[in-house]
Amino acid sequence: MQVVAIAAVASNGVIGDGRDIPWHLPEDFARFKRVTTGHVLLMGRATFEAIGRPLPGRTTIVITRQTDWQPPRVEDEATRVYVATSVEQSLQMADEIDREKICWVAGGGEIYRQTWHRLTGLDLTEVHQTPEGTVHLPPVDPGQWREITREHNDGFDFVRHAPITHTDRLVLEPVSQRDDEAWHGLHSEWEMHRTGLRSGYTDVHPEVDLQTNVDSWIQHGLGCWLVREANDSRWIGTGGLRQQLDGPLPYWNLFFQLDKSVQGRGYAVELSRAGFSRLAELDPTAEVRAYLMPGDRAGTQVVERLGLYRMADHVDKWGNPHMVYSRSVPWLLNGVG
Ligand SMILES: NC(=O)c1ccc[n+]([C@@H]2O[C@H](COP(=O)([O-])OP(=O)(O)OC[C@H]3O[C@@H](n4cnc5c(N)ncnc54)[C@H](OP(=O)(O)O)[C@@H]3O)[C@@H](O)[C@H]2O)c1
Numbered sequence: 001m002q003v004v005a006i007a008a009v010a011s012n013g014v015i016g017d018g019r020d021i022p023w024h025l026p027e028d029f030a031r032f033k034r035v036t037t038g039h040v041l042l043m044g045r046a047t048f049e050a051i052g053r054p055l056p057g058r059t060t061i062v063i064t065r066q067t068d069w070q071p072p073r074v075e076d077e078a079t080r081v082y083v084a085t086s087v088e089q090s091l092q093m094a095d096e097i098d099r100e101k102i103c104w105v106a107g108g109g110e111i112y113r114q115t116w117h118r119l120t121g122l123d124l125t126e127v128h129q130t131p132e133g134t135v136h137l138p139p140v141d142p143g144q145w146r147e148i149t150r151e152h153n154d155g156f157d158f159v160r161h162a163p164i165t166h167t168d169r170l171v172l173e174p175v176s177q178r179d180d181e182a183w184h185g186l187h188s189e190w191e192m193h194r195t196g197l198r199s200g201y202t203d204v205h206p207e208v209d210l211q212t213n214v215d216s217w218i219q220h221g222l223g224c225w226l227v228r229e230a231n232d233s234r235w236i237g238t239g240g241l242r243q244q245l246d247g248p249l250p251y252w253n254l255f256f257q258l259d260k261s262v263q264g265r266g267y268a269v270e271l272s273r274a275g276f277s278r279l280a281e282l283d284p285t286a287e288v289r290a291y292l293m294p295g296d297r298a299g300t301q302v303v304e305r306l307g308l309y310r311m312a313d314h315v316d317k318w319g320n321p322h323m324v325y326s327r328s329v330p331w332l333l334n335g336v337g
Pocket of ligand 1: 006007008014015016017018019020044045046047050063064066069084086087106107108109111112114135
């Protein structure tokens, strides 16, 4: 399940002052309503009472230590309020309500702090003000979060962050809207021919592919990473998992493309395994597939080492033949399922 914090935060980290939010931004409220409607909201009792009513069209889980706290009665089918007595219980409830929905963590300060390590995304409205206030958002550590989109507005920006993954030897950074240059460099025709280790790439134009991956992070909580070695700032490839909805059931497409200079070090396996662990948090029973070109010996070795098995051959809509490898996430991580 995706667990995404949504907050409006001032330049000094302030998000509130006791009961109130120290600014009034109708565009931010409108966007909050648009993105959260139909999904699940998680909030502390103080924030729920500051809002003063259940938000329509959403399921709200209110977190309180008071075992006798009663939510208000709601008649509307699409609007529900549940109570959880711990953060852990609230996350379990959200998962049971519907794992496909986004669990939006809507504050306040205490709840952001306690869910921070569980978040799969940050959706922030950066307010260009420095008001007085007693409630703060935890700092957004640039070593842990990468900004993937930014929409400028008058006096505030809408900013989305996705988590950076660190493996033993690699840093995996979610691809961002601003990565055109790096993306083109890594996906140019020349590079395609030069690169030995690749799988699952499509013939889609690079710009479209970049935006598709940014959207995948936002909509599904996982997409393509830019890959670098832990002690080096140079990009050495791309890879990741992206949800595909082109069949009767959704599956996650594994792909990787690494520079020839780093081949033979086991990086494709390392980044793929990091992807499976991330995917398990979003969808513990997900199916992973890899589409390999016939003759892609290096790619075949990688997917077989990961434990995927060849289930079929396939010709895509451009007429390219592929070998299709598949396996479930529980099997890939634990050898069961
Ligand atoms: N700018 C924004 O985007 C934004 C968003 C939301 C809120 N805010 C602001 O943030 C402020 C409220 O934040 P806050 O930190 O004071 O309060 P809060 O996080 O909204 O709620 C705190 C309450 O949650 C419950 N709680 C916290 N941890 C718990 C746990 N582990 N188990 C069970 N219950 C737990 C407790 O309720 P009980 O006391 O009932 O036990 C606690 O008093 C307000 O100023 C609000 O306007 C701003």
